[in-house]
Amino acid sequence: VNARLERSVGQLDFFDFVSSVDVNLGDDQAGNGDIVPEQSWRAELGFERDYGTWGAGNVLVFAEALEDIVDQVPIGTGEGPGNLDTGSRVGIELEGTFKFDRIGWGGAQLEVNGGYYKSEVDDPLTGETRRITRDLIRSVELELRHDIPDTNWAWGLHFENEKNAGVYRLTNLRRFENVPGFAWGFVEHKDVFGMTASVFVANLFDQDDQFTRAKYTPDRTGTIDSVEDHTRNFGPILTLRLKGTF
Secondary structure, three states: OEEEEEEEEOOOOHHHOOOEEEOOOOEEEOOOOOOOOOEEEEEEEEEEEEOHHHEEEEEEEEEEEEEEEEEEEEEOOEEEEEEEEEEEEEEEEEEEEEEOHHHOOOOEEEEEEEEEEEEEEEOOOOOOEEOOOOOEEEEEEEEEEEEOOOOOEEEEEEEEEEEEOOEEOOOEEEEEEEEOOEEEEEEEEEEEOOEEEEEEEEOOOOOEEEEEEEEEEOOOOOEEEEEEEEEEEOOOEEEEEEEOOO
């Protein structure tokens, strides 16, 4: 069991200070010379366990007290990055390696990584409690790999997906999602003229990149005026790779 308490100060991006225009989305962003870095107190508790030939795993839980949160705020008649007074974030993260030799599947193992997060802040426009803009909500990453015993062959499968909070602007709310997630499989040979040759087939689950924007009148304190929905599908991806030292 590990415990830690720490104080940290974030960093600002140059573009937080200057005005900009997103031509693709039609959004103006005001610069803010008064913005300051986000600060936080973080308390965490970690649990680690070694299961020997079965693998290992750990769990981390944490809570953060946030100050001067960098988020989207009204600036004059427009909007841009600015500071919100206080907020909070809690989360749990899991990591694990599971080996299958003990059940007769030699050379196979599953890597698992995931997390769930919840942030809270008072919206500077509506006063309602919401998540921090673009804050991570959940993530999952799974990788199964099988190094076939007594051969140079290996194969595997990988899946990853994450979800983030929306982008809360003055007159609209934007959300991005990747559904159902990105997956690939591979076959590998570790000795092709002294190099490792791999074939990857990606986007096995036919992922869609989804974008939704709800527009409000006169702003997010009002009513929804229109909703945009865009979906992009990019099909399967085939990759051949040779890796070695020369």
